Amino acid sequence: MGRVVVDVMPKPEILDPQGKAVAGALPRLGFGQFAGVRQGKRFELEVDGPVTDEILAAARAAGEQVLSNPVIEDVVAVYEDTDAQVGA
């Protein structure tokens, strides 16, 4: 069994209210090192067989057509999670 990870982030020009709230909370908890936070989404797509180039292409297409909304989000990474095979 294989696993593909699709990472989706809010577009840089879109204000990220959730990330802003997290950025506000961090210093209050003693983490003053971080100047900003942006919050995105990680999707893990599992397949029964190996992760082929076709699977990766399909994952990218799904990322762009369904998992993200191109008006407000970008698919920033699509890659095989090689650790996934350990637990298969």
Added chain:
Amino acid sequence: MARIGVVTFPGTLDDRDAARAVRLAGAEAVSLWHADADLHGVDAVVLPGGFSYGDYLRAGAISRFAPVMGEIVDAANRGLPVLGICNGFQVLTEAHLLPGSMIKNDHLHFVCREQVLSVENVDTAWTRDYAQGERITVPLKNQDGQYVADERTLDELEGEGRVVFRYQDVNPNGSRRGIAGITNAAGNVVGLMPHPEHAVEQGFGPDGAHGPRTGTDGLRFFTSVLHALVG
């Protein structure tokens, strides 16, 4: 009698109020189920508010792929009047019938208030019974109500008169340029975050000119579409 469809997705909340508004305006309300593969010959469609599919993925994102939405997209592109309210507006943007998108309110809180709007386009199927520039009061209640689009899209919307409603007195969620509702180029598809269907009957609406809960400013959305259908 005109027949107006009201769609119910799993998680829709305001379908019964929307159907009631349709009846108060003098039309027959026809229930449409998310899994319906046809529109039962309705003359117009309302996508009501709520949290369809739990707002999973993004507000309105899963609903877009419901069987009934394929029919609605085709019919809307042929001119069928479609009104999306709140979550219904989010569904219309996810279905690419309207541009832009909604993200979380800039202050991150759920907002519930009686909201003043200006009506800035009275040529749509859903606003022809209003006066240009009229101020109306309808309830607003949402978490993901901040309208966003890129500057070019916003300029296009403004230039083509497609901003139908703008928040007045206060911008309750950080929406770009105070935009509360927009239309497509043809004027048959309208989406807005506030809830006209909650301001259609004295005793149950926002405060109005005649006292507490007497506001019925939302009713003319539904009479407008009846006039659009006969006109």
